[in-house]
Amino acid sequence: MGVKGLQYFMDQCCPEACEAVDLREMARQHIAKGRHNTCTTNDTNPTLVVDGMACLRHWYSCKDWVCGGQWKEFMGLLEHWVKAFTSAGIKLVFFFDGVVEEQKRQEWVKRRLRVNGDIYKVFRHIKAHGEQPDQKLFCLPSGLGTFTSFALRSLGQKVFSTVQEADYEIASYARDHGCMGILGQDSDFIIYDSVPYLSVAKLRLDGLITVLYNREGLCRYLRLAPAQLPFLACLLGNDVVSEDQMQHIRNNAMAEYRRSCPPRSSGTSHGMKILALAQLVSSVGDREERESGLVPRSLVLSATDRELLEKGIRSYLLPGQELFHGVDIPPFSSGSACVMEKFISPDILQVCREKHIEAEGFMVYGVLYEGVVECSNTLEDEEETELLPQALVYRPCREKIYGLLLHRDNGNSVEVPLVKEWFVYPGNTLKEPDMVKPVPFNLPGSQPSLEMLWFGSGPEVCGLRLASFLSVFDCQEFSELYGTIEDCFLATLCLVTYIVLQVQQLSLEDMEAYLSQAVCLRLNSHQELKNIKLPYISSRAVQLGSLYVRGLSHLLGANCAAGCPLLSNALMPWHSFDGRLFHAKYLMAHSGTEHTVLLDSDASCLSLFLCLREKVLDVCKKRDRALLSKPRPRISTYELSPKATEGPTHGDGRRVGYAHAGNLAGGSDEWRRKEERRGKYQPRVEWGMREGMRGAQSRFQNREELMEKRGQRGGERGGDNQSGAPQQLAFHPQFYPDYSDGRLLNMSPLPAQTRGRTRHPTRRR
Template sequence: MGVKGLQYFMERCCPESCVTVDLREMVKQHVPKTSDNTSSPTLVVDGMACLRHWYLCKDWVCGGQWNEYMSILRRWVETFTSAGIRLVFFFDGVVEEKKRHEWVKRRRRVNGQVSKLFRYIKLHGEQPGKDLFTLPSGLATFTPFALRTLGQDVFCSVQEADYEIACYARRHGCMGILGQDSDFIIYDSVPYLSVAKLQLDRLTTVLYDRERLCRAIGLDVSQLPLLACLLGNDVVPEERMQAIRNSAWTAYRKPYDTAHSGAPQRQMVLAVSQFVSSLWGREEEERGLIPQTLKLTVADRQLLEKGICSYLLAGPEASQRDALPPITSTFEKRVSPEILKACVEKHVSAEGFMVYNVVCEGVIECSNSLEDEEDRELVPQAVVYKSCRQRIYGLLLLNRHDDSTVEPPAIREWFVYPGNPLKEPDMVLPIPICIACEQPSLDLLWFSSGPEVSALRLMSFLSIFDCQELAEMYGVVEDFLLAALCLVTYIALQVPSLCSEDVDAYLSQAVCLRLTSLQELQQIKLPFLSSRAVQLGSLYVRGLSYLLGANCASGCPLPTTALMPWQSFDGQLFHSKYLLAHSGTEQMVLLDNLPSSLAVFLQLREKHVEVCMKRNRVLQSRPRASLLDRSHSPRYRDGHTAGVDNWPDRGEASGGWRRGSRQCSDGNNRVKLQERPAHRGRGGGGQYSHPRFHPPSFDGSGQNLSSLSEHTRSGWRPSRGRYQLAPSLKLLEPRQPPLEWKMELSNIF
């Protein structure tokens, strides 16, 4: 990000421009430069640049330790607040098309890292080291909501976030910008402070001083934008200005400087700086952004001008609205002005998700998820959630009075998933929601009130996930559990290989999370990692973001807090429940031997099975792990152990999704899976053993996928493995559930 090599140059070759500062001293010395400056000195924080520095949790590969992450954010905010520093956070709200090529390059690079990560897990059964660290899926989506929960001012950008940060800081006379992007050196704004160099306990960091930099390289501050573009940045690709840099290198390089630390980069920056200085060497100052003496093709000159303009800030006198481009909608004829205004307001204040990007931009993107490109069984998340996205688009854009002969508008999707080269967006059409009455208008859902409208909002929300029957659970269980049940049911309907053990893991951890302390979550020790469980954890968290988008589109029938991952998901806890469920652990133990938790779990499980059966989706039992040595088992509440050891992940049996063979996400082509014999006594403490075989799975036409040849399955063939059986271990004397719960268990299975 930022200017290629500039920050490295300042740190290694121009150390006088990197000044260590004490933020508490800066507070004392800060003098407001504008009349509208708040009473407290303000730091504007680049939230996207801080994510890696905020996520300090030991576990990251299992889907995120979200409660621990919340506690880290709380401590971080409190440290600044106690020092008298007000924080204002900005997050990227859009990817500008002029930067799309850089976005794609980074996504491809991260894809390679994710592939290495999964190979490591399958080889070693543990989390890899920091060299393969990848942020948990959804961290950028949910962090703004987390900070709002902590009472902070949070903004989401409608154009380049760096630009909006620099404008805001300059306009409000802020104390500084805290981030990690060398573009902040180029903007003529407030001091740029490094979050990477931040020592939180002492509140010290490094200030990158643009004035000292300019003195060292012989340029004026106004010439920094041209220097940045010639060196290469997100707008002007490095390769486009290679010829100019070569000319500058030939003309201004100093051969005797080769022994200097960082010599090549130092020489390049100094050579290009001297070249830029020479362009304005005449007394008669040339007008325009680029001197005419710089020989460029028309296309390169236009690109360079665009890059330089991206650094020119609105003046301090400009209002926030003046600093932003006029808001227009790609589909303004399909929504009312009031809806358009609400979309913008919710987006800018970081209260909404998806609706602005769909209605105003007509484009949506999703960055890398933790998905194993070699897994031939689990469907990529972009495919799993395509059906619900289409219904969200339909609710937002399909007017009930639309002419059926008119082609519906298509949304451009830039989604990272295995097999997508990201050369162009996927064009995805909206589809209407299935609801008993006529599809309601957005104005009704968003602005009207009354019990009938509230019920309509809830039904619209559930219809997006094809789970209308779950309306009966509203008010019966807590909102976050209703959301979790909706998501798990949708996943089960869309992913043919999902089994009953997976559902048990999802639901049990959602039920147990509220009763598990942060200390207990941190103390969970896993005997090994399952690559499949890693992918399922990421799939769940990505699904929460679509619940959030659907909730916004439907007029918010559920409180936003109920859809946050720290309410219903913890990566370590889910992974432990996954290993337990697949080892055949009794449900009483799976629910931490708490009868109240088991009762809630059974209630959710029964409704889940009911909805699935109505759609001809019968979940199989497909245990994938063996219950072995108790001494290597994960630890849970009350210090007891319940566990799984050894690790069959190198050859987990997999079944059925074949890329390109059929559509698995259209919401209509359901897959009926062969039911296996129910386990005996799972709820009442009885013994049972795993079947030693796995029945074939079938696609929508009834074809046996497991019998297809390697050639027919193309790249999506399943891996093969063997499972060892082990005797059950008596882990802890369980509290026996009441008789009616045992009967309910037998009915479910």
């Protein structure tokens, strides 16, 4: 998270400490240095250690982010990024945050609540304008950090997930392995005595040019010794010592600086603050005082503040380092002890830790070692009263994962502990964690042990792994499909069925949108997906997209807990989800599009879709879940524009859903003639029913007559049939031109029960 304002200060006030560097030339110099220094343990291959979490915003440059992520395109961008370095002979090693340490929990909470405010603005913008907001409100797609580590591993890269403070592990690894630099965006790397720190934000990938932040240059400018930088960092505020806790020291330092020093070219008031603190650090205490401890005795501090400062300074000392010769400094330990060891065998804990470090697992390490699971922000509309937050939708699933990991059927009387959940969702203030009880699930016979699931072999154990995985999602019926359909479609089927069972407000159209986009994804290249043009953005579809991607991470967690009956690669979003494609299918499904059109007129896709759809409906019937057709007409002010009457299209003008058929008004003449010869063509009304809308305008001249007519035909419109059985409904236009500028007026009668979100136009945060 870095030192408050230090990097900005270097950019604005200390240009001599910011060097433009050519990474290719750095690599050549690194190789030459290694050849001349035969005693070094450095790898002669030039290696960059990459702070993965800091790079996510720079890697995800896809235009779409609000719909849930363009994962195929993102994979292409990652591959291009990696290739730029490897083709220059530079090896990459990636680190991702694997834990949130308790000492940083409050800082984590502050950031999550701040992002919640941005998400609130995102949904307000979508509902007001029907489009994605600009980059000022950019939010990373859900699960990006989790899935990126797997993506990089699939590209053959070395990836680590941390078990303590990520910056500390990165700096330690880079120093121990003699790497040529650290690529990231965190000013803590200026403070560590490690290897050169390089900016990913200023990286020009085409030429491999970036900025190196020179800690020696900074020290010369501030007139400090390198060993004094950790003290300065703690006074400014960092992850260990909050900015507020040292405010009184900064105030005193500023007052003294104004009295004793003439104005200096610091650029900003923040620059003056850093200069004032640098003066304080260099002046307090003599050498003997410094050697007696990390914080000079002449600095007046309470015992609590002094202890906190010393802890913060120690956090910058890498293994084997010391600040001052002869000072006895106890080692800094940021990793926490295993709190679940009395419930888990040592062999399980060892394998769990190894898989976590190698970025091969998800969720399991947090449960088994710390009894804590966290989840960052998700694009969820806090004004949406119909859809549950993802944290609550997937809690029953997590309860079973915890039960699989922690429950033991061995007569042990020790009560299984609760798991602390730090999940961000609307209404959760994050003042304390949610305490969740592990729930055992029922399998024929006794619950299998982790030892059997993780270390066992043979067909029987394979069957137990699959049964355990499916039971987490209450989808035991799907075991017969294992091996008959691809694992990615089995995973999609489990996830969609689980969502439908948990979210009672989900409709048949929602389910069909999920399944159709997963089935059709492979028909589209990432360029075709990128070029899909949506007529407008639906806030409900945005939330459903994020809900699906969060579900993929739960599939991954359940798979890890059950001993990996499915390959992890099958659970990755680039195999089953694209945000823009899902959005297009959602809009089409809710406009009554026929299945053939919804499945891009592809026979194999249609067949697979109908199979998966039937399986979902069968489970719903067994669980007494009535999955009804509830098409959702466009109801927001932004949808009154002419653009909203058009269907989603590819960049070349083809309508999404007609991969080879021109547009939804019937396709090109050539395609229509071919279909007529095959006996398969049926004339269709264009998506959005534009012709029907124009006809309606001539038939109904005023609002009263229109309302009267619509009231007579109310039984024909979308909704539930009297039998309660799902039905496929034709699309009936709910909007007719009424404004002089051609905009459409919503004339839908108010439903008896709320459909969609409840609006609070006067609500304030």
